[in-house]
Amino acid sequence: MVTQPRIFIAKDGRRVVLRSIRWEDLDDAIEFINSMADEGAEILRTERVTRNEEAEWLGRRLARIEKGDIIDAIAEVDGKVVANSEVEKRTGMMSHLGYIGLAIRTGYRGIGIGAAIMKALIEESRMAGLKMLFLDHFETNKIARGLYEKVGFRETGRLPKAIHRSGTYTDLVRMVLEL
């Protein structure tokens, strides 16, 4: 989890709190992930969820955060969860690696929240002793690409046509950052 909450003012003047997710965020988490599914966001987890499914997911997530397997950060604006992110630590011979996931709710993009979260996750990953972060993005996701390059990630390869949706194939691009 982020070691302590961080507060900053977004480019549009809104106050943003970055902190770790809590059990009380369940309703917001459901609304958040379902809004991503409805939008057809370019992320891998895209099915709508029921309350039970999300409660199970959040329970597992809280346990993994507690164990230190996941470094997470959510963004809260006006008391509402508007972004979710994580670094999932790998295990065994890959335990120096962390895999990043990040999504921001529509209406809260382009105001610096993604950049602030990425910087926080990078800093926390270094503090946790990780040596490298990696992630995947849809080749078509130019906004994500711009963000990841801006914070220092570089492309190392791609899985051609890994994504198939609405009759179209899209490459999945892998990027890494050595810490």
Ligand SMILES: CC(C)(COP(=O)(O)OP(=O)(O)OC[C@H]1O[C@@H](n2cnc3c(N)ncnc32)[C@H](O)[C@@H]1OP(=O)(O)O)[C@@H](O)C(=O)NCCC(=O)NCCS
């Ligand atoms: C991709 C995403 C995480 C970016 O986060 P964000 O908060 O919108 O990005 P920020 O406002 O912090 O902008 C950071 C950088 O991203 C790029 N960026 C942001 N908005 C952009 C736009 N409309 N067009 C082009 N580049 C853009 C720029 O490089 C920007 O840096 P700059 O402000 O110095 O120009 C966010 O848009 C999102 O969650 N989208 C939907 C889900 C998703 O695609 N997740 C990523 C999966 S890999």
